[in-house]
Amino acid sequence: MTFDLASLQAIGWAVDDTGQPIDASWREALQAHPQARPARVSEQHRSGYIVADAPDTAFPVESLPEWQRPRFPAEQRPGVGDWVLIEDLDTAPPRIVALLPRRSAIKRGAAGDHYRQQLIAANVDTVFVVCGLDADFNPRRIERYLLLVRGGAEPVIVLTKADQAGADDPSAVPEAEATLAELAEQGIAVRAVNAKDPASVTALAPWLGPGRTIVLVGSSGAGKSTLTNTLLGEQRMRTGEVRESDARGRHTTTHRALIPLSSGACLIDTPGMRELKPTGEEDVAENFADVEAVAANCRFRDCAHAKEPGCAVRAAIESGELDSRRFANYMKLSEEVAGAADKLAGRRAENAESKVLGKAVNKRLQDKYGRR
Ligand SMILES: Nc1nc2c(ncn2[C@@H]2O[C@H](COP(=O)(O)OP(=O)(O)OP(=O)(O)O)[C@@H](O)[C@H]2O)c(=O)[nH]1
Numbered sequence: 001m002t003f004d005l006a007s008l009q010a011i012g013w014a015v016d017d018t019g020q021p022i023d024a025s026w027r028e029a030l031q032a033h034p035q036a037r038p039a040r041v042s043e044q045h046r047s048g049y050i051v052a053d054a055p056d057t058a059f060p061v062e063s064l065p066e067w068q069r070p071r072f073p074a075e076q077r078p079g080v081g082d083w084v085l086i087e088d089l090d091t092a093p094p095r096i097v098a099l100l101p102r103r104s105a106i107k108r109g110a111a112g113d114h115y116r117q118q119l120i121a122a123n124v125d126t127v128f129v130v131c132g133l134d135a136d137f138n139p140r141r142i143e144r145y146l147l148l149v150r151g152g153a154e155p156v157i158v159l160t161k162a163d164q165a166g167a168d169d170p171s172a173v174p175e176a177e178a179t180l181a182e183l184a185e186q187g188i189a190v191r192a193v194n195a196k197d198p199a200s201v202t203a204l205a206p207w208l209g210p211g212r213t214i215v216l217v218g219s220s221g222a223g224k225s226t227l228t229n230t231l232l233g234e235q236r237m238r239t240g241e242v243r244e245s246d247a248r249g250r251h252t253t254t255h256r257a258l259i260p261l262s263s264g265a266c267l268i269d270t271p272g273m274r275e276l277k278p279t280g281e282e283d284v285a286e287n288f289a290d291v292e293a294v295a296a297n298c299r300f301r302d303c304a305h306a307k308e309p310g311c312a313v314r315a316a317i318e319s320g321e322l323d324s325r326r327f328a329n330y331m332k333l334s335e336e337v338a339g340a341a342d343k344l345a346g347r348r349a350e351n352a353e354s355k356v357l358g359k360a361v362n363k364r365l366q367d368k369y370g371r372r
Pocket residue numbers: 160161162163164193194195196218219220221222223224225226227272
């Protein structure tokens with residue numbers, strides 16, 4: 001099957017010098033489905049998906065029947081940013097025949113009693129964690145975002161409103177300095193920008209090269225929309241929106257999630273995220289290596305860092321080596337991750353059990369009626 005490589009690249013399809021997908025598993029999938037072609041998921045609906053195969057396309061496709069089953073794990077269904085292989089049909093919308101393995105997956109735990117994961121975006125190279133360098137500046141929120149968005153992508157902290165922060169007065173933003181030092185120690189890139197100013201936003205160019213996919217996360221008012229519009233520049237109206245015909249032939253402007261930038265990168269626009277709950281798969285140690293290094297020196301291995309003698313954590317807090325707020329957040333996030341991990345393990349056990357049960361029931365039916 002031949003397809004328009006340049007169009008696909010404009011929405012993030014990454015290839016090597018020979019024009020083949022970088023990922024070996026993707027090459028194999030293409031070979032296994034010679035009639036199929038790649039497309040990228042831009043919207044997820046109950047009955048199917050909207051995909052794109054070029055910057056200015058958006059069309060419905062039929063999903064695999066098993067994805068429609070209510071018990072099918074949500075995170076294994078395609079989500080925004082996923083690459084799928086589709087086959088064109090003569091009479092109906094094209095049909096998805098495969099979901100390509102994700103190179104990265106940014107996820108969070110969904111609210112509710114039942115354990116559920118929610119895909120924020122797939123196949124992302126970089127996550128811009130957007131945070132205002134103003135009264136809203138919150139190191140604890142940055143810590144939470146970093147913990148959650150690491151799923152295979154590079155996090156970059158984008159501090160907006162640098163023009164308001166009073167560059168010559170660091171005390172204007174309490175805790176900013178300490179946080180920046182901490183991030184530098186972790187090797188995480190930080191860029192301060194005026195999100196309204198195209199010249200300032202060029203600081204983000206290293207992550208916006210052709211074929212790159214970026215997703216913006218951050219709390220409300222942080223400047224995500226402002227940054228998106230500046231990155232889009234003059235294209236804003238043309239690419240930020242699509243016009244679709246509805247059943248009566250009227251044109252309606254709909255929101256779109258895959259936004260090609262003139263730099264050749266592709267931006268995934270996520271709906272606002274009020275709350276970021278862990279999935280249980282996060283790596284707390286990776287994000288709080290400094291805290292864990294201190295805790296390793298506590299006299300008792302199971303030190304709760306409360307009233308135990310010889311607690312290195314309390315000593316470090318008293319001496320000012322460890323920020324008590326960072327430590328408190330570490331404890332809180334650890335607990336949340338552990339709680340989610342328990343639920344996840346419970347769900348996995350339940351699934352395994354229902355599979356075993358299902359087999360046993362089938363066997364009994366077979367024995368009794370000689371069929372399944
Ligand atoms: N001066 C200045 N103002 C900014 C900057 N970034 C954002 N703002 C302003 O901050 C306000 C909020 O910015 P938005 O871009 O709407 O924030 P958002 O993150 O998209 O918020 P939600 O859509 O609610 O998630 C707007 O009034 C922007 O003009 C900046 O770098 N400098």
